[in-house]
Amino acid sequence: MDLSKLTIAEARRALDAKEFSSVELTREYLSAIKEKNADIHAYLETWEESALAEANAADDRIAKGSIASLTGIPLAMKDNILIEGRIASAASKMLENYHATYDSTVTVKLKEAGTVFLGRTNMDEFAMGSSTENSAYGPTKNPVDTSRVPGGSSGGSAAAVAGDMAVAALGSDTGGSIRQPASLTGLVGMKPTYGAVSRFGLIAMGSSLDQIGPLTKTVADAKILFEAIRGHDANDSTSLPNREETVRKPKVIGVPRAFFNSGVEKDVLDQFEKKLALLQTAGYELRDIELPTAPYGLAVYYIVMPAEVSTNLGRLDGIRYGHSVQAEQLYDVYAKSRATGFGAETRRRVLVGTFVLSAGYADAYYRKAKAVRAEIRSEFVRSFESGIDAIVTPTTPSPAFTFGSKSDPVAMYAEDVFSVPVNLAGVPAISVPGGTVERDGKKLPIGFQIIAPHRGEETLFTIGEDVEKANG
Ligand code: GLN
Numbered sequence: 231m232d233l234s235k236l237t238i239a240e241a242r243r244a245l246d247a248k249e250f251s252s253v254e255l256t257r258e259y260l261s262a263i264k265e266k267n268a269d270i271h272a273y274l275e276t277w278e279e280s281a282l283a284e285a286n287a288a289d290d291r292i293a294k295g296s297i298a299s300l301t302g303i304p305l306a307m308k309d310n311i312l313i314e315g316r317i318a319s320a321a322s323k324m325l326e327n328y329h330a331t332y333d334s335t336v337t338v339k340l341k342e343a344g345t346v347f348l349g350r351t352n353m354d355e356f357a358m359g360s361s362t363e364n365s366a367y368g369p370t371k372n373p374v375d376t377s378r379v380p381g382g383s384s385g386g387s388a389a390a391v392a393g394d395m396a397v398a399a400l401g402s403d404t405g406g407s408i409r410q411p412a413s414l415t416g417l418v419g420m421k422p423t424y425g426a427v428s429r430f431g432l433i434a435m436g437s438s439l440d441q442i443g444p445l446t447k448t449v450a451d452a453k454i455l456f457e458a459i460r461g462h463d464a465n466d467s468t469s470l471p472n473r474e475e476t477v478r479k480p481k482v483i484g485v486p487r488a489f490f491n492s493g494v495e496k497d498v499l500d501q502f503e504k505k506l507a508l509l510q511t512a513g514y515e516l517r518d519i520e521l522p523t524a525p526y527g528l529a530v531y532y533i534v535m536p537a538e539v540s541t542n543l544g545r546l547d548g549i550r551y552g553h554s555v556q557a558e559q560l561y562d563v564y565a566k567s568r569a570t571g572f573g574a575e576t577r578r579r580v581l582v583g584t585f586v587l588s589a590g591y592a593d594a595y596y597r598k599a600k601a602v603r604a605e606i607r608s609e610f611v612r613s614f615e616s617g618i619d620a621i622v623t624p625t626t627p628s629p630a631f632t633f634g635s636k637s638d639p640v641a642m643y644a645e646d647v648f649s650v651p652v653n654l655a656g657v658p659a660i661s662v663p664g665g666t667v668e669r670d671g672k673k674l675p676i677g678f679q680i681i682a683p684h685r686g687e688e689t690l691f692t693i694g695e696d697v698e699k700a701n702g
Pocket of ligand 1 (some may be wrong): 406
């Protein structure tokens with residue numbers, strides 16, 4: 231079996247045609263994981279026994295003809311999405327032994343579809359980072375070039391798919407954590423509209439920004455996985471109502487060129503311009519647009535997000551659950567548990583978040599950032615109302631970087647310049663493979679980001695498939 235070319239769509243066809251069984255397919259992936267994971271470190275844990283049992287049950291369903299889109303398809307789950315009875319550690323020492331007591335809503339949906347869960351994937355601790363170097367369990371390598379990072383925070387999920395150790399995977403995206411690793415490993419990664427996919431059972435990072443979404447080999451697969459996990463959920467108060475969207479066929483693409491002055495490497499921009507030209511040949515009209523506030527997205531994000539992080543991680547205090555250090559005084563239990571349970575980047579963000587929310591500084595930082603966030607959102611909405619169907623940018627300013635090369639936190643944050651405005655605005659976006667650039671004699675993939683209006687996922691899939699066709 232050639233796993234390198236296997237997509238959800240292709241596996242579905244072959245399973246239904248009885249060319250192979252889900253058990254055979256699952257065994258194939260489990261042996262690929264055995265062979266490669268020690269080096270790549272995409273998975274923190276695999277679940278051979280239950281995966282084979284799930285595959286067996288899926289084969290029964292297929293034999294009876296009760297088939298859903300994902301029946302019998304082996305997937306990887308990011309380590310911050312709850313599966314009842316399984317450890318979900320968010321790659322933190324704090325939750326090293328935390329067993330989920332319930333299923334997340336996306337887990338429920340995948341179980342109902344008869345999916346096979348191969349294991350949980352590595353990530354930056356609590357989804358904070360762009361390289362998986364912030365994992366408490368060691369970094370993941372990029373299968374394209376193992377001297378480089380796979381991106382983050384969903385780097386384990388991306389490496390599992392790019393390294394042919396899963397057909398597809400789920401990640402979470404607070405400021406780019408699905409799109410950026412997709413870009414750096416040559417995959418498709420999509421962040422849905424805020425509220426399109428339930429966050430119930432996702433370990434919270436920045437609650438007003440987080441969304442679960444797919445990492446796949448093709449746009450068609452991203453659509454299949456998105457359709458399987460989306461939908462209103464009474465357990466998530468920010469969940470959108472179910473509504474059929476009629477989205478017109480996209481024609482006009484907005485290009486915010488002034489925004490690209492934010493540090494994009496020259497050959498990355500050249501590749502981006504090439505894809506744009508191909509879209510124009512395919513019949514799209516390109517229009518120059520201005521998003522004057524978007525460059526401030528990075529500054530806004532690194533205030534709003536840590537504020538929410540400091541609140542969400544407050545519950546991890548050494549008392550209620552998770553890692554706990556004994557001490558004489560209660561205060562020392564809190565201080566010692568948090569000091570030893572959280573890694574450096576997590577502590578940095580809790581401190582920044584607590585500071586920007588504090589009585590003397592909330593007006594200067596948090597409230598100001600909220601106001602600028604509202605303006606960023608309005609800029610997107612105004613562009614889309616002026617006849618623009620989608621906006622495109624490079625996904626990241628540069629290709630995959632080497633381990634340790636962005637040890638300065640601010641250099642790492644700069645990686646998110648094109649992805650965070652999307653989360654701040656709540657709109658959906660997808661990263662599709664957008665060519666390669668050469669570094670140290672190696673061809674490295676880079677992503678092409680497409681951004682659509684709220685609930686405009688269909689637009690992302692249409693343009694994304696046109697980019698794929700143009701790629702040939
Ligand atoms: N790289 C960004 C950060 O470090 C995004 C993380 C994410 O989307 N979870 O916050």
